[in-house]
Amino acid sequence: MIYLDHNATTPLHPQVLEAMVTCLQEHWGNPSSPHSLGNQARMVMQEARARIAESVGCEPSEVVFCSSGTEADNLALRGVARALRARGNHIVTTAIEHHAVLHTCDALQEEGFRVTRVPVDPQGVVDLKALNQSLTDQTILISVMHANNETGVLQPVEEIAEMAARREIPFHVDAVQTVGKLPFRLPDLRAGLVSLSAHKFYGPRGAAALIVREGTPLRPILTGGSHEHGQRAGTENLAGLVGLAKALELAVQDASEEGRRLTALRDDLEARLLSSIPEIRINGAQARRVPNTSNVTFPGVDGESIILGLDLAGICVSTGSACSTGEPEPSHVLREMGVSRRDAQGSIRLSLGRGTRQEDLDLTVKALTDTVARLRRITSV
Amino acid sequence: MERETRTEENPGHGPTLPYTKTLLEHFVNPRNVGELSEEETDGFGLVGDPSCGDQMKLWISVSDERIEKIAFKSFGCPGAIATSSALTTLAEGRTLEEARRITDDDVIELLGGIPGHKRHCSLLGVRALQAALEDREQRLQQKATQP
Numbered sequence: 001m002i003y004l005d006h007n008a009t010t011p012l013h014p015q016v017l018e019a020m021v022t023c024l025q026e027h028w029g030n031p032s033s034p035h036s037l038g039n040q041a042r043m044v045m046q047e048a049r050a051r052i053a054e055s056v057g058c059e060p061s062e063v064v065f066c067s068s069g070t071e072a073d074n075l076a077l078r079g080v081a082r083a084l085r086a087r088g089n090h091i092v093t094t095a096i097e098h099h100a101v102l103h104t105c106d107a108l109q110e111e112g113f114r115v116t117r118v119p120v121d122p123q124g125v126v127d128l129k130a131l132n133q134s135l136t137d138q139t140i141l142i143s144v145m146h147a148n149n150e151t152g153v154l155q156p157v158e159e160i161a162e163m164a165a166r167r168e169i170p171f172h173v174d175a176v177q178t179v180g181k182l183p184f185r186l187p188d189l190r191a192g193l194v195s196l197s198a199h200k201f202y203g204p205r206g207a208a209a210l211i212v213r214e215g216t217p218l219r220p221i222l223t224g225g226s227h228e229h230g231q232r233a234g235t236e237n238l239a240g241l242v243g244l245a246k247a248l249e250l251a252v253q254d255a256s257e258e259g260r261r262l263t264a265l266r267d268d269l270e271a272r273l274l275s276s277i278p279e280i281r282i283n284g285a286q287a288r289r290v291p292n293t294s295n296v297t298f299p300g301v302d303g304e305s306i307i308l309g310l311d312l313a314g315i316c317v318s319t320g321s322a323c324s325t326g327e328p329e330p331s332h333v334l335r336e337m338g339v340s341r342r343d344a345q346g347s348i349r350l351s352l353g354r355g356t357r358q359e360d361l362d363l364t365v366k367a368l369t370d371t372v373a374r375l376r377r378i379t380s381v
Numbered sequence: 382m383e384r385e386t387r388t389e390e391n392p393g394h395g396p397t398l399p400y401t402k403t404l405l406e407h408f409v410n411p412r413n414v415g416e417l418s419e420e421e422t423d424g425f426g427l428v429g430d431p432s433c434g435d436q437m438k439l440w441i442s443v444s445d446e447r448i449e450k451i452a453f454k455s456f457g458c459p460g461a462i463a464t465s466s467a468l469t470t471l472a473e474g475r476t477l478e479e480a481r482r483i484t485d486d487d488v489i490e491l492l493g494g495i496p497g498h499k500r501h502c503s504l505l506g507v508r509a510l511q512a513a514l515e516d517r518e519q520r521l522q523q524k525a526t527q528p
Contacts, residue, residue, distance in 0.1 A: 302435070304458040308408065311398065330434070342456075345434050378414050378462060380427075380438040380454035 002315045002360045006200075006353030007149050007177060007293060012243075013202040019246040020204060023239040031236055032225065045238055048245035052209065055248045056196075057185035064210045064231045065241055069176040069197035070100040072210035073143075075221055075232065076172040076193040077104045080141045081113055083217035084170070088138035092116045094126045094155070095336045097145050101174060102332075105143075114138070123287040124153040124337045132163050143172040146189070150333040150349055151284040152177070152293025161190035170216055176200055176208075180251030181290045182259065192216035196248075198240070202354065203247030207240030262291040262352050269350070269361045270294055276369045283334060283347065292352040295334070297343045301375040303330075306348055309371030315364055319348045342381065401493035404463045411466035413473065415452045417442055423520065426512030430505055435461040439469075439509035443517060447476050453509070460495060460502030467491045468506030481514060483507060 003011075027044045029037030046060070053060040066072045081091065093105055095117040105115045116134040120126050126144060135142075142164050147154045157173050164171035172193040178184070179194075180201025186194060193216055198207040212218055212231065224233030270282050273296060283295040298306060303319035310317055319331070334344040350364070398405065417440035424441045435457030442450035451473050455465045467488050472480045485503040489495050495503060 300456065302457050302461075305408075305462060308398070308400075308405075308459045312405070312409070341434060375462075378411060378454060379456045380436050381456040 002363060003355065004350045004352060004360070004364065005316050005318045006356075007152075007349065007351035008318055009199045009205070010202045010353055011355070012204060013247055013250055015250060016203055016243045016247045020239045020243040023242040027238060027242075031238060032227070041238055045236060045241060048238075048241045051245040052241075052248055055245075055252045056179070056194075056211065057187055058211050058213065061229060062211050062213055064212050064228045065236060065244075066208045066210055066232060067206055067237070069098075069174070069195050069200075069208050072176075072195035072197070072208050073098070073100040073172075073174055074104050075210050075218070076195060077101065077108065077141065077143060078221050079218040079231075080170050080172070080193070080216070081108050081111075082219040082221075084140035088136075088140040090114045090116070090136055090138040091141045091143065092118065092131060092134050092139055093143045094118045094120060094131075094145070096120050096124060096126075096148055096333045097143070098149055098174060098176070101143055101145070120336050122338045124148060124151045124284040124333065125287050126155050126160075128156055128159055128163075131160065135163065135167055135169065139167065139169050141170050141172060143174065145174040145176075146178040147175075147181075147290045147293075148284075148333055149177050150331060151287075151295045151337075152289040152351075153284040154178075154288040154290065157189055157191065165190065177293075178290060180248065180255060181292060183252070183255040186211060186213075193218075198244040198247050201247050201251040204240050204243040206237055207244040209244065258354065259291040262356070265356060265358065265361060266291060266294055266352055268358075269352075269365065270296075272361075272365045273368065276365060277372050280372075281343075283337065283339065294350045294352075295347060296350065297334075297339065297347040298372050299343055299346055300379045300381055301346050301372055303346055303348045305375050306346075306368070306371055309375065310364070310367055313363075313367040313371070315367055317348050317350050399496040400459065400463075401495075404459070404492045404495065407463035407466040407492065408459045411455075411462055413452050413466065413469040414454065416440055416454065417450060417452050421450060424513035424515075424517030426509040426514075426516060428505060428508045428512055430457070430461070430501065432501060433458065435502065435505055437461065437465050437505045437509045439465075439506070439513050441472075441510075441513045441517065443477065446478075447474065448472050448480055449474075453506070455505070457505070458499070458502060460499035461505050463492060464488050464495070464503040465506040465509070468510060472510055477514060477517075480510060483510065 027041050029041035031042040031045045049060045109115050118131045170192045173191040174195045176197045179196040192213045194211040199205045220231050222233045281297045330344040421442045422440050423443040426439045429436045437455045439453045451469045453465050485507050488503045
C-alpha cells in the first residue's frame with residue numbers, strides 16, 4: 001500500500017510507540033496524586049513538558065496539553081474571546097482556515113462576536129492589506145493558520161504578527177500542518193498562541209498542545225481541577241504527552257533534511273504529472289508551500305472517483321469532495337482561491353511523508369494517468 | 382447512514398471499500414459508455430444533481446417501442462458512474478413501458494446495495510432515463526404536428 005495522505009494523519013514512529021508503552025505500563029499513576037506513584041507520573045510529565053518546550057523554543061509553563069488540534073484551536077479562540085470580552089468583540093481570521101477555527105468563529109458569532117474572514121488571492125495566500133484594514137480598536141484576536149492543510153500554502157504569519165504587535169492584539173497561529181514539517185522556533189513566529197497536534201508528525205492521536213506565551217490573556221474552556229496551570233482541567237493523558245514529546249523531538253531533529261528530501265520528491269511528482277496528464281493544474285504552486293503537499297485539479301473528472309481508482313491500485317490519497325461528506329460545497333479552500341465548483345470537485349490532495357519513496361511516486365504517476373484517462377472517457381462535461 | 386453488511390458480494394478483504402464487488406465492477410468497466418449519433422437518437426436526457434454537482438447525459442434509440450440502444454456519459458462520484466452503468470443494463474432491450482417503471486431501488490438491487498449517503502446517486506440514472514423517454518414523446522409530437 002502506498003500512503004499519500006500524511007496531512008490527514010501519520011503512522012506512529014516506532015520509538016514513539018516504545019516510549020508510550022513504557023509510560024502506560026510503568027507510569028500509570030495520576031500526576032495529581034500525593035504518593036510515590038503520583039510523584040513518579042508527575043516527574044515523567046514534567047520531563048515531557050520540558051522536552052516539548054525545548055523542541056519548539058518556549059517555556060514549559062507555556063505548554064497547555066490538549067486532546068486534539070481542534071481543542072487547541074477552540075481553547076485559543078474561545079479562551080481569548082472570553083478573556084477580552086470587555087475590551088472588544090471583533091475577531092479576524094481568514095476564509096481558508098480549518099473548520100476547527102471557522103466553525104468556532106461561527107459559534108462565537110452566535111455569542112455576539114463580530115468575525116472578519118479575510119479573503120485569499122488565487123494562490124491561496126491571505127490578503128495582507130485587507131487583513132490590516134479590517135483591524136479596529138475592537139479587534140481582540142487574530143487567528144491565521146501557518147500552512148493550509150489542503151494546499152500546503154504558507155501564510156505570511158511574520159507580517160501578521162507585526163500588525164498584531166503594533167496594535168497589541170493577541171495572535172493565534174494554527175501550526176498543526178507545519179510543526180514537525182518546517183524547521184522553525186516559536187520565537188520566530190512571534191505569536192501569543194500556537195496550536196500543534198502530535199498525530200501530524202508521527203505521534204499519537206489524542207495528544208496536542210496549545211502554546212500560550214507568557215502574558216497572553218486566556219480563560220479556560222474546560223473547568224475542573226488545576227491541571228495545565230489552570231488553563232485546561234482534566235487528568236492528563238500522560239502516555240499521549242510522552243508520545244507527543246518524543247515525536248516532536250524526532251520530527252524537529254530532521255525537519256530540515258526531510259524537508260529537502262520531500263520538496264525534491266514533490267516537485268518531481270508535480271513536473272511528471274503536468275507532463276503526463278493534459279489540462280491539470282497545481283493549486284498554490286506559485287506560493288511558498290510546506291514541502292510535502294500537492295493539491296491537483298483534474299478538470300472534467302470527479303475527485304472521489306479518482307480516489308477510488310487509486311485506492312483500487314493500492315494508493316491512498318484524499319479530497320474534500322462534496323459527494324463523500326454530504327457537504328453542499330466542495331473544498332471551501334479552493335473555492336476561496338477562485339477555483340470553480342466543478343474544478344474544486346475534481347481536485348485531490350497528495351501529501352507525502354517519511355515513508356514515501358521515489359518508486360511510490362512512479363507508481364502513483366502511472367496510476368493517476370490511467371485513472372484520469374479512463375474517467376475522462378466516461379465524463380459528460 | 383446505512384451500514385454495509387459483509388456478504389459474499391462484499392467480503393471485507395482486499396481494499397476495505399464501502400462498495401460491493403458488483404458496484405466496483407461497474408465503476409471499473411462501465412457498460413454502454415459513449416454517445417449515440419444524431420440519426421440514431423430518439424431521445425436524450427441531461428440531468429444534474431444539485432446536491433453534489435454530478436451530471437449525466439443519456440441517449441436512447443427506440444425501435445418497435447423497445448429501447449434498442451442506450452448510451453451514457455457521467456461526471457461524478459463512483460456511485461454516480463456505477464449506478465448510471467447499471468441503469469443502462471436494466472433499460473437496454475426493454476419496452477418503453479417497462480423502462481418507465483424502472484426505479485432507483487431496481488438499480489440498487491442490481492448493484493447488491495449502496496452506502497446510505499450514496500443513495501441519491503442512484504436517482505441520477507433513473508431521472509436521466511425518464512428525461513430521455515419524455516424527450517422522445519416530445520419529438521414524436523413535434524413530428525406529428527409538422528406538415
